[in-house]
Amino acid sequence: MTSHTASAPGKIILFGEHAVVYGQPALAAPVHKVQAKASVADSASGSGLVIEASNLNLRLSIAEAATHALAVTARLVLEKLQKPEPDALITIQSTIPIAAGLGSGAAVSAALARALSGYLGSPLNQAELSTLVYEIEKLHHGTPSGIDNTVVCYGRPVYFVRGTPPEPLRVGRAFHMIIADTGVTSPTHVAVGGVRERWERDREKYDALFAEIGQIAEQARQAIEEGNLGRLGPLMTRNQSLLGQIGVSCNALERLIDAAEKAGAQGAKLSGGGLGGNMIALVAPESAGPIEKALKQTGAIRTIHTIVQ
Numbered sequence: 001m002t003s004h005t006a007s008a009p010g011k012i013i014l015f016g017e018h019a020v021v022y023g024q025p026a027l028a029a030p031v032h033k034v035q036a037k038a039s040v041a042d043s044a045s046g047s048g049l050v051i052e053a054s055n056l057n058l059r060l061s062i063a064e065a066a067t068h069a070l071a072v073t074a075r076l077v078l079e080k081l082q083k084p085e086p087d088a089l090i091t092i093q094s095t096i097p098i099a100a101g102l103g104s105g106a107a108v109s110a111a112l113a114r115a116l117s118g119y120l121g122s123p124l125n126q127a128e129l130s131t132l133v134y135e136i137e138k139l140h141h142g143t144p145s146g147i148d149n150t151v152v153c154y155g156r157p158v159y160f161v162r163g164t165p166p167e168p169l170r171v172g173r174a175f176h177m178i179i180a181d182t183g184v185t186s187p188t189h190v191a192v193g194g195v196r197e198r199w200e201r202d203r204e205k206y207d208a209l210f211a212e213i214g215q216i217a218e219q220a221r222q223a224i225e226e227g228n229l230g231r232l233g234p235l236m237t238r239n240q241s242l243l244g245q246i247g248v249s250c251n252a253l254e255r256l257i258d259a260a261e262k263a264g265a266q267g268a269k270l271s272g273g274g275l276g277g278n279m280i281a282l283v284a285p286e287s288a289g290p291i292e293k294a295l296k297q298t299g300a301i302r303t304i305h306t307i308v309q
């Protein structure tokens with residue numbers, strides 16, 4: 001009996017979401033405390049390749065499910081490796097909240113492709129995996145920048161510009177973030193589509209806002225590389241204000257951002273597509289506990305303490 005297991009982490013966008021779709025730089029980091037896991041094991045001869053994800057309430061055979069993102073992921077792996085469909089069962093488990101800006105879709109595809117290619121004896125490297133998962137991201141939402149697949153497949157902080165090879169983001173001094181979930185589900189494609197409509201109506205205004213976000217991301221990269229954490233909080237606050245101006249914040253996010261700042265966070269912003277999902281707050285390690293408490297009292301349904309390093 002052969003079996004193979006692999007995983008991929010969740011992610012947060014530190015700076016530059018949305019503007020990154022329009023060519024501006026952005027920074028992202030993996031969140032290893034939440035994970036998608038896939039295991040592939042032999043099954044009875046003639047059963048074909050079956051995918052099971054109990055927390056998505058899903059069981060499908062790739063021969064029958066033509067368009068499901070997970071079936072397409074498996075098929076792309078077989079095509080890339082030029083292998084016939086094996087008789088095997090792929091089991092998926094994920095602790096990454098769905099439609100919450102934490103990269104769940106990309107991580108589940110990455111874990112599946114990593115496990116299946118390993119099972120078939122030809123493990124894909126990070127760059128191959130990221131290219132393959134990018135194809136799936138295009139199914140999830142029409143115009144992805146590629147940052148989500150990059151950060152979950154490489155599993156380390158990245159500086160990312162659409163269409164160019166990702167650069168590692170060197171973290172001069174580790175920093176602490178609290179991630180808090182509004183509980184409002186918000187598929188990325190809805191937020192990205194709304195921004196596109198508004199950009200089409202007033203390109204000049206939106207291009208100027210995107211450029212300003214891009215400058216903040218550049219400054220944040222420098223601050224992170226130098227370990228100058230004092231500069232990061234105010235940059236997050238400015239980035240959040242611009243995200244509000246492009247129309248992707250919402251009351252639930254604003255309430256949590258406000259609560260984090262009042263409880264002593266050095267800066268806070270939404271992370272990912274927005275219109276719900278998660279926000280992130282930069283915190284001193286000793287104030288992490290009180291800030292998590294304040295966020296929960298303000299309605300966060302989940303908080304995660306992560307260290308970017």
Ligand code: MEV
Pocket residue numbers: 013016017018019020021101143144145146147148188192272273
């Ligand atoms: C989603 O994590 C980040 C967005 O910028 C979309 C994308 O880059 O594809 C909102």
